[in-house]
Amino acid sequence: MFAKCDVTQDEDFKGAWDAAEENLGPVNVLINNAGIGNEKKWELTLNINVGGYIRGTMLALERLGRNQNGSGGTVINISSVAGVKPVPFGPVYCATKYAIVGFTRAMGHDLHLARTGVKIQALCPSLVKTDLLTDSVKNAISPEVGAAMAKYAEGLKEMTVETVAGALVKLLTEGKSGACMVVEAEKEPYYVNDSV
Ligand SMILES: NC(=O)C1=CN([C@@H]2O[C@H](COP(=O)(O)OP(=O)(O)OC[C@H]3O[C@@H](n4cnc5c(N)ncnc54)[C@H](O)[C@@H]3O)[C@@H](O)[C@H]2O)C=CC1
Numbered sequence: 001m002f003a004k005c006d007v008t009q010d011e012d013f014k015g016a017w018d019a020a021e022e023n024l025g026p027v028n029v030l031i032n033n034a035g036i037g038n039e040k041k042w043e044l045t046l047n048i049n050v051g052g053y054i055r056g057t058m059l060a061l062e063r064l065g066r067n068q069n070g071s072g073g074t075v076i077n078i079s080s081v082a083g084v085k086p087v088p089f090g091p092v093y094c095a096t097k098y099a100i101v102g103f104t105r106a107m108g109h110d111l112h113l114a115r116t117g118v119k120i121q122a123l124c125p126s127l128v129k130t131d132l133l134t135d136s137v138k139n140a141i142s143p144e145v146g147a148a149m150a151k152y153a154e155g156l157k158e159m160t161v162e163t164v165a166g167a168l169v170k171l172l173t174e175g176k177s178g179a180c181m182v183v184e185a186e187k188e189p190y191y192v193n194d195s196v
């Protein structure tokens, strides 16, 4: 099914959730995935990459939280390797992905899990060659930085969408709330940043 959803808009997010329930039945997993890499439009990048994830998580807590008579569930936030190490090619992008790791660790803490019964987790993939990379090169802070990003990316080992999806299933099925899992080419996925 398809539903229009601009993640910066509350009404769109609620409408997409309702449409999913009407068409598919009860929802108990939300994956916050929409993201951009645009250093020139830094406020838009924050609104989508951070605001959209927080909006989605708050909606999931409202709809799924046991403290709201919900059934519990899981939110997976797609951060990035750029959320656990500084990536100089996209400083704003990097800041948004660090923000998501911090938000996930804090909101995923047992203090909240005990209240809501909703697990909050983050997946931090390394590079997959999607439109995001092309757009990020085009919208880098300067043409030179864009060129350096493209050159660096060329030198990286290829990682497939299937590898990322496999890690996501592992995180969803075995990961604790607050867990942040990194997935890189030719490595077993691993956890970082244990909760306090
Ligand atoms: N491609 C990569 O190397 C990596 C990507 N990520 C993250 O994975 C997620 C998905 O990225 P990709 O599939 O690679 O990029 P992509 O550019 O192929 O997909 C991003 C999607 O987000 C959607 N989107 C953008 N703004 C939106 C908005 N306001 N509302 C709703 N949807 C919106 C776009 O329409 C697009 O379908 C992003 O959060 C990205 O930061 C994380 C690590 C590595």
Ligand SMILES: CCCCCC(=O)/C=C/[C@H]1[C@H](O)CC(=O)[C@@H]1CCCCCCC(=O)O
Pocket (backbone or CB within 6 Å): 036, 037, 079, 080, 081, 082, 085, 087, 088, 089, 090, 091, 093, 125, 126, 127, 128, 132, 133, 136, 149, 152, 153, 156
């Ligand atoms: C180590 C960072 C992995 C980043 C994967 C990702 O989220 C891609 C993001 C691009 C973004 O749109 C703006 C950027 O700066 C990113 C490109 C980064 C170049 C690849 C670095 C990959 C690596 O070292 O594993």
